[in-house]
Amino acid sequence: xxxxxxxxxxxxxxxxxxxxxxxxxxxxxxxxxxxxxxxxxxxxxxxxxxxxxxxxxxxxxxxxxxxxxxxxxxxxxxxxxxxxxxxxxxxxxxxxxxxxxxxxxxxxxxxxxxxxxxxxxxxxxxxxxxxxxxxxxxxxxxxxxxxxxxxxxxxxxxxxxxxxxxxxxxxxxxxxxxxxxxxxxxxxxxxxxxxxxxxxxxxxxxxxxxxxxxxxxxxxxxxxxxxxxxxxxxxxxxxxxxxxxxxxxxxxxxxxxxxxxxxxxxxxxxxxxxxxxxxxxxxxxxxxxxxxxxxxxxxxxxxxxxxxxxxxxxxxxxxx
Amino acid sequence: xxxxxxxxxxxxxxxxxxxxxxxxxxxxxxxxxxxxxxxxxxxxxxxxxxxxxxxxxxxxxxxxxxxxxxxxxxxxxxxxxxxxxxxxxxxxxxxxxxxxxxxxxxxxxxxxxxxxxxxxxxxxxxxxxxxxxxxxxxxxxxxxxxxxxxxxxxxxxxxxxxxxxxxxxxxxxxxxxxxxxxxxxxxxxxxxxxxxxxxxxxxxxxxxxxxxxxxxxxxxxxxxxxxxxxxxxxxxxxxxxxxxx
Numbered sequence: 001x002x003x004x005x006x007x008x009x010x011x012x013x014x015x016x017x018x019x020x021x022x023x024x025x026x027x028x029x030x031x032x033x034x035x036x037x038x039x040x041x042x043x044x045x046x047x048x049x050x051x052x053x054x055x056x057x058x059x060x061x062x063x064x065x066x067x068x069x070x071x072x073x074x075x076x077x078x079x080x081x082x083x084x085x086x087x088x089x090x091x092x093x094x095x096x097x098x099x100x101x102x103x104x105x106x107x108x109x110x111x112x113x114x115x116x117x118x119x120x121x122x123x124x125x126x127x128x129x130x131x132x133x134x135x136x137x138x139x140x141x142x143x144x145x146x147x148x149x150x151x152x153x154x155x156x157x158x159x160x161x162x163x164x165x166x167x168x169x170x171x172x173x174x175x176x177x178x179x180x181x182x183x184x185x186x187x188x189x190x191x192x193x194x195x196x197x198x199x200x201x202x203x204x205x206x207x208x209x210x211x212x213x214x215x216x217x218x219x220x221x222x223x224x225x226x227x228x229x230x231x232x233x234x235x236x237x238x239x240x241x242x243x244x245x246x247x248x249x250x251x252x253x254x255x256x257x258x259x260x261x262x263x264x265x266x267x268x269x270x271x272x273x274x275x276x277x278x279x280x281x282x283x284x285x286x287x288x289x290x291x292x293x294x295x296x297x298x299x300x301x302x303x304x305x306x307x308x309x310x311x312x313x314x315x316x317x318x319x320x
Numbered sequence: 321x322x323x324x325x326x327x328x329x330x331x332x333x334x335x336x337x338x339x340x341x342x343x344x345x346x347x348x349x350x351x352x353x354x355x356x357x358x359x360x361x362x363x364x365x366x367x368x369x370x371x372x373x374x375x376x377x378x379x380x381x382x383x384x385x386x387x388x389x390x391x392x393x394x395x396x397x398x399x400x401x402x403x404x405x406x407x408x409x410x411x412x413x414x415x416x417x418x419x420x421x422x423x424x425x426x427x428x429x430x431x432x433x434x435x436x437x438x439x440x441x442x443x444x445x446x447x448x449x450x451x452x453x454x455x456x457x458x459x460x461x462x463x464x465x466x467x468x469x470x471x472x473x474x475x476x477x478x479x480x481x482x483x484x485x486x487x488x489x490x491x492x493x494x495x496x497x498x499x500x501x502x503x504x505x506x507x508x509x510x511x512x513x514x515x516x517x518x519x520x521x522x523x524x525x526x527x528x529x530x531x532x533x534x535x536x537x538x539x540x541x542x543x544x545x546x547x548x549x550x551x552x553x554x555x556x557x558x559x560x561x562x563x564x565x
Contacts, residue, residue, distance in 0.1 A: 010477060070483070073446070073477075083490050096442075098475065101434070102458030102492065105446030115413065116530035117442050125393055130532060135439050139337045142439070143532045149535065154442075181419045184486040188471075192479035200477070204564070228565070246496055247475075252333055252437065253357050253495050261564040272333050278537075282562045284554070285543065295543045304548025311540065312551035320555070 003029045004082055004089035005038045007052060008099055012044050015201065017040075017095055017157060019055045024160040025093050026056025028122055032272035037061060037087045039174075041068045041079060046171060053169025055162065061087075061174035071099065072185040079176035083113060096154035097200070101178075113150030120159045137252050137275035157200065158258040158279070199250065202231030205259045205280075207250065209235040211266015211287060211306060215243035216280050220310045221265065227317050233257070235267045251276035265306045269294025321465065321487070323370075323378045324427040325363045326420060326444065327395050328356035328436040329388040339534045346438075346534065355391055357501070358433025362491075364498035365463055366431060367399035374465035378403050379427070383410045383419045389517065390406075395511035403515065409521035415446035418525035421517040425452055428487040429470060434459065439531075442492075447497030449490035457485055461496030 005025045025036045038057040040049055042064070049060045061083055068076060080103060084092050086313060091108060094100030096118045108115035118133045120141070134156060135142045146152075206219060206225045218279050225232045230283040232248060239249040250257050252275035262280035267273065267288060274297050277283065285298035286306045297300050303308055325501065331337075331351045338347040339417070366378045380395040381404040382388055392403040406419045424430050432445040447457035461480065462473030472483050504512070546554045558565040 073449070073458065077446075077450065098459040098477070101442040102446060102456065103444040105417075106456065108414070108443070108528075109417075109447050109450035115443055115447075116529055118440055133440075135534065136331075136337045137333070137437050137440060138537075140339070140534055140536050142534050144532045145532050146528065147530065148528050185457065186484040187481050188484060189482040190476070190479065191481070192476075194478075196478070198478045207544040240499070246499065249495065253361075261558065261562070275333070282558070282564050284558070295545075297540065298543045298561065299541070300554060301543045301545050302548050302551070302554060303545060309548055309551055312549075313555070316552055316555040317565070320559070 001036050001090045002087045003034055003036045003091045003093065004084050004087055005036060005057065006014050006094045006100065006103070007038045008041050008095065008097070009042050009048075012042070012048065012214060014051060014285045016042075016162065017097070018052070019162050020157075020160050021093055021095055021155060022052050022057050023163040024122070024155055026165065027093065027163065029056070032126065034090070035059065037089065039063070039080060039083045040188050041065070041076065049171045050167065050169055051310075053167035054164050056165045057169050060169055060171040062171055063174050063176055067183055069179075069273060070183065070185045070187050071261040072183045073102050073106060074184070075182045077103045077110060078178045078182055080107050081110040082176040082178070083174065092150070092152045094152070094154045096156045099294070100154045104152055108152045111150045113152045114146035114148045115152040116144045117154040118147060118156045119153045120156050138278045139275065144245060152301070156258070156279070181202060197225070197229060197231040199231040199233055199239050199248070199255055199257055202259050204228050204230035204261045204263065205250070205257055206263045206265070207231050207233040207235065207267060208238060208265050209267030210237045212243075218244070220314065224310070224314055224317065227314065230263070231259070265310065266296055268292045269297055299300070321375055321428045321468075321470070322426070323356055323366050323375050324379050324424055324430045325359065325366050325378060325395070325400065326364070326430065326432040327359050327380045327382045327392060328433065329353050329382060329384050329391040330356045330436055330438045333357065338534065338538075343535060353388070353391055353519045356436045358431050358435065358494060360501040361495065361498040362431035362493045363395055363398055363400065364431055365493070367466055367502060368498070370399065379404060381406065381420060381423050383408050383416045384410060389439055391519060393512050394504060396515045396517070397508040398502050399508065400518055401515065402519055403517040405517065406520050411527040413443035413447055414528045415525045417438055417444050419522055420444070420448050421451045422523055423520065424448055429490075430454070430490040432490065432492055434492055445490050445492040450455040452488070454488045454490050456486055456490040456492060457483065458492040460491045460493045462495060463491065463493070494495065500534045505530045
């Protein structure tokens with residue numbers, strides 16, 4: 001038996017997210033006295049694959065097959081299920097991101113397993129198998145029991161620390177035997193924004209609300225984000241007004257983020273907004289209204305004029 | 321093309337979340353029920369495409385007890401042609417997906433929101449696709465019908481892709497598929513009363529996961545306030561106390 005981790009790569013590189021998943025699997029595997037196998041699909045160099053060993057994978061299955069580049073959900077699920085069977089995996093772990101959310105439910109059906117998505121911690125018990133997850137868009141937690149023998153989890157991002165360990169990973173070329181006719185997704189065009197920090201990756205996120213008064217005032221937020229290497233986001237009214245693009249909207253119906261530091265300027269903190277950001281480790285609020293609900297969610301705050309605060313803040317962080 | 325839009329009946333997003341029965345159940349007292357926000361965006365796009373002439377029929381479906389019919393009627397008022405309610409208390413994602421499979425097998429395109437705002441499972445769409453052997457596409461933020469072919473835009477890390485996918489397909493949609501949900505007009509509400517709403521019995525299905533108990537997050541410590549002329553102090557706190565800068 002083993003634990004299987006689906007590790008995603010981005011243009012041949014793993015991210016913190018992949019290592020977080022392996023660290024989580026390793027911590028669980030140690031309690032069960034089982035090995036961790038990592039599955040990597042796509043073209044990843046051997047040195048990069050070996051890095052998964054630094055976090056506890058003892059075996060890395062390498063599927064260097066570019067047919068999977070189209071992210072065909074059906075084909076990816078078939079590949080993961082094939083690996084799970086050949087590794088006799090009892091627990092299969094994905095990230096709770098776009099790809100993980102897409103494939104984990106399909107794998108659960110294929111293997112007749114039980115799935116819990118958005119898990120935030122190690123299992124509370126193994127027999128019965130009970131895990132904690134977020135519910136009601138971060139407003140509460142639930143303890144959920146998985147009944148079938150095969151347990152499938154998607155791990156909420158930023159919910160487990162990286163743990164380095166002695167590396168004794170072996171890498172193997174692996175063929176999951178997915179037939180050509182399973183693939184039915186064709187990518188016609190890919191548009192990637194380059195040079196911007198991705199919101200879902202960012203350790204620090206700077207966010208502007210209606211209190212910013214207009215799109216012409218975003219220059220200072222951009223400057224601050226640049227200095228801090230932060231991602232830039234906004235509240236729903238800002239994207240609805242067209243001041244910023246919808247891809248920057250964070251909140252319940254926009255993107256859900258969990259940075260270490262979430263820095264808000266002129267955001268009042270409607271319950272739907274907080275639903276998307278309340279997993280941030282620290283929240284800072286700058287708002288002129290002392291009654292704004294954002295101050296109930298924030299760890300640090302300034303009640304005052306953000307247009308006075310922003311230039312001072314930029315000066316201070318430049319000195320760091 | 322025939323479209324099926326799955327509708328989850330969820331508490332209004334401003335609902336104060338409370339639990340009863342020794343924290344084993346969600347307290348539904350006084351809760352206003354709505355169409356899950358992402359399902360509502362899915363339905364909005366389906367209605368737009370139907371108006372543009374690309375869709376033959378839009379059906380909405382849910383798994384729920386009779387109390388959820390008000391939500392289905394609202395979906396009819398927004399512009400769906402008919403509704404199907406599968407008579408069962410929704411248990412876990414696999415149970416719900418198994419119920420929906422009996423209906424969804426008759427459609428070309430199934431649309432479902434990226435998650436339901438109550439249990440945040442993100443699982444029914446993918447499970448349904450696997451049960452039926454349909455393809456599935458997640459994080460769909462755009463949908464068009466060009467020459468009778470489905471053309472999708474999906475979100476990937478740091479960008480977007482335009483893709484073609486063969487039908488039948490389950491599309492798991494998020495914001496962008498539509499921006500604002502369509503509000504039913506008075507005429508739509510009147511018409512919705514006469515549109516067919518069929519009740520289908522549940523099939524036997526396994527429940528693979530069980531909610532044991534719930535808890536609310538611990539109360540947050542009070543916000544530390546700094547004077548607006550003392551931004552330096554804020555930076556110091558973030559560096560030395562929170563250690564995040």
